[in-house]
Each structure stands twice: as structure tokens, then as C-alpha cells.
Amino acid sequence: MLSSIREHVFGSPKELLKLSVPSLVYGIQNNMAFVALSNLDAAVYQVTYQLKIPCTALCTVLMLNRSLSKLQWFSVFMLCGGVTLVQWKPAEASNIQVEQNPLLGFAAIAIAVLCSGFAGVYFEKVLKSSDTSLWVRNIQMYLSGIAVTLAGVYMTDGAQVIEKGFFYGYTPWVCFVISLASVGGLYTSVVVKYTDNIMKGFSAAAAIILSTIASVILFGLQITVSFATGALLVCVSIYMYGLPKRDTTNLGTESSSKSKEKLLAV
Numbered sequence: 001m002l003s004s005i006r007e008h009v010f011g012s013p014k015e016l017l018k019l020s021v022p023s024l025v026y027g028i029q030n031n032m033a034f035v036a037l038s039n040l041d042a043a044v045y046q047v048t049y050q051l052k053i054p055c056t057a058l059c060t061v062l063m064l065n066r067s068l069s070k071l072q073w074f075s076v077f078m079l080c081g082g083v084t085l086v087q088w089k090p091a092e093a094s095n096i097q098v099e100q101n102p103l104l105g106f107a108a109i110a111i112a113v114l115c116s117g118f119a120g121v122y123f124e125k126v127l128k129s130s131d132t133s134l135w136v137r138n139i140q141m142y143l144s145g146i147a148v149t150l151a152g153v154y155m156t157d158g159a160q161v162i163e164k165g166f167f168y169g170y171t172p173w174v175c176f177v178i179s180l181a182s183v184g185g186l187y188t189s190v191v192v193k194y195t196d197n198i199m200k201g202f203s204a205a206a207a208i209i210l211s212t213i214a215s216v217i218l219f220g221l222q223i224t225v226s227f228a229t230g231a232l233l234v235c236v237s238i239y240m241y242g243l244p245k246r247d248t249t250n251l252g253t254e255s256s257s258k259s260k261e262k263l264l265a266v
Contacts, residue, residue, distance in 0.1 A: 009194040014158040015132070015140060017228075018126060018140075019123075019126065019137065019140035019144055020133055020141075020148075021122060021124050022120075022141060023141055023145040023147075024227065025115045025122070026115070026119050026145065026198070027149060028112075028115050029116050029119065031152070032109070032111045032112035032115065033109075035114045036103065036105045036106075036108035036244070037104070037105075038046075038105070039100045039101045039104045039105030039108065040102060040106070040109065041100075042089065044090070045105075045109065046084055047111060048109045048178065050081075051080065051109075051113045052112070052113045052117060052199075053076060053080045053083070053201045054073075054080055054199045055113045055116065055117035055122065056116065056117040056198060057076045058117065059117040059120070060121050060124075060196060060197060060198060063118075063124060063125060064121065064196075066196075070239050071240055071241075071243060071248075072240075074240065075236075076198065076201075076236075076241070076242035078233050078236065078240070079202060079205055079233070079234060079237040079238070079241075081230075082205065082229075082230045082231070082232075082233030082234035082237060083208065085226045085227065085229050085233065086163060086208055086209060086212070086226075086227055086230035087208065087230075088130045088224075088226045089097075089126045100146045106138055117197075121197055122264060124192045124196060124197050127133035134190065134193050137189070138186060138189055147174035153166075191203060193243075199256065202234075202241060204238070205234045206238065207233065212227065
């Protein structure tokens with residue numbers, strides 16, 4: 001394992017550079033999502049940001065030369081609507097006036113959606129186009145991600161970091177959440193490796209529903225009509241997407257042969 005890491009990580013800068021592409025794009029996506037949330041209403045942000053699901057499907061078709069049936073496309077957009085309803089929260093009245101630029105917000109959300117689809121499918125293509133270990137690929141991408149995000153931290157909050165230290169505010173709970181996020185990232189790469197990015201979107205939607213149900217059991221969260229409707233749409237879309245494709249190439253020949261048999265029988 002150590003020799004493989006030494007060979008593919010430190011001894012192959014070309015491969016490291018290749019994996020720096022999704023790291024950089026993911027960094028842009030996260031920053032654009034923050035800009036969009038700062039310049040759009042929360043409801044508008046929730047609806048528009050879910051366009052990353054059909055965008056991922058489109059990138060899968062264009063970059064990996066795959067085909068989706070009409071039913072699968074329908075299930076993808078149904079999932080998009082279901083996730084929107086599950087996460088929907090009615091706007092609360094507030095006396096605080098925040099200056100927003102909707103044009104900037106929509107531009108940022110469009111960039112974030114495109115970055116999400118491209119980075120995910122690009123990473124999937126790299127994972128499946130070589131025999132390099134999944135864990136080595138993760139190390140390559142996360143090393144690039146650390147460099148990109150560290151540069152961003154010092155560009156935006158460099159003075160505070162130098163004054164208080166990089167790990168200021170890191171409580172045990174913060175470290176626990178970071179560990180959970182790290183495990184989730186590794187699990188996501190396994191899903192992408194052995195299925196695809198579209199299934200990753202479906203699994204993420206199912207995770208949102210399960211976490212909400214857990215909140216109901218543990219914290220007494222009230223289920224709303226929008227959540228119940230969205231959860232139903234998500235479940236139906238997962239079932240529809242998993243249905244086998246129907247081969248229509250032989251339908252014409254089969255129907256013609258059956259008609260000929262009927263004529264001969266007459």
C-alpha cells in the first residue's frame with residue numbers, strides 16, 4: 001500500500017494534477033453556492049440548486065456516452081422535485097433587510113450547478129478509466145483539495161488564522177462532525193466507483209429522508225405535508241429509475257412476424 005501511494009501520489013505529478021481538477025471545481029462550487037445563498041431567498045435557492053441532479057444526468061450522458069430512457073429522465077426530474085419538497089421550509093417574516101443581487105445569485109447558482117455535475121462525472125470517469133486503487137485516487141484528490149481550500153482560508157481569513165491559530169474553535173464535537181464528513185466522502189467515492197453519480201444523487205435523497213425520520217424519533221420534529229409528498233416522490237423516482245430498460249429494437253420485427261403468422265393461419 002505504501003509503495004502504491006509513493007508511486008501514484010508522489011511519483012506521478014501528472015496523475016495528481018489530473019485529480020486536482022475536480023478538487024478545484026468542487027471548491028468553486030462551494031463558494032458559488034455561498035454567493036447564491038447570500039443573494040437569493042432560501043426558497044428560491046432550494047429549488048434552483050436541485051437542478052444539479054438533472055445536470056449530473058446530462059453530464060453523464062455527454063461525458064460518459066451513456067443513454068438514459070425516457071422513464072429514467074422522468075424519474076431524475078421527479079427526484080429533483082421530491083428533494084425540493086423534502087427540504088422546503090416556508091419563509092419566515094423578518095425585520096432585517098438584507099441587500100441582495102438576484103442576478104448575481106442566479107449566475108452563481110448556475111455556475112454551482114454546472115460545477116457539481118461536471119466535477120462528479122469527471123471524478124467517476126477517472127475512477128473507472130484506470131486500475132489505480134480507489135483509496136489512492138481519494139488521496140490524490142484530497143491532497144489537491146487541501147491545498148485549494150487552505151489557500152482559500154488564508155486569502156479570506158488569513159489575519160484571524162495567524163492571530164488565533166488554525167485550530168481555534170475546534171471542539172470535540174467539531175472534530176466528530178469532520179470525521180463523519182470524511183467517512184461520508186469515502187463512502188461517496190465507493191458509490192461512484194461501483195454505480196454512478198446519478199445513483200449517488202438518489203442515495204443522497206434517501207439519506208435526507210432517513211435523517212429527517214431520525215429527527216422525528218429523536219427530537220420530535222413535526223412531519224409536514226410538503227415533506228411527506230416529497231418523500232413519496234423520492235421513493236417512487238428511485239423505484240422508477242431502477243426499472244430495467246425495455247428493448248424496443250425488436251418490437252417492430254416481432255409484431256410483423258406475429259401478423260404474418262396470423263395471415264398464414266387464416
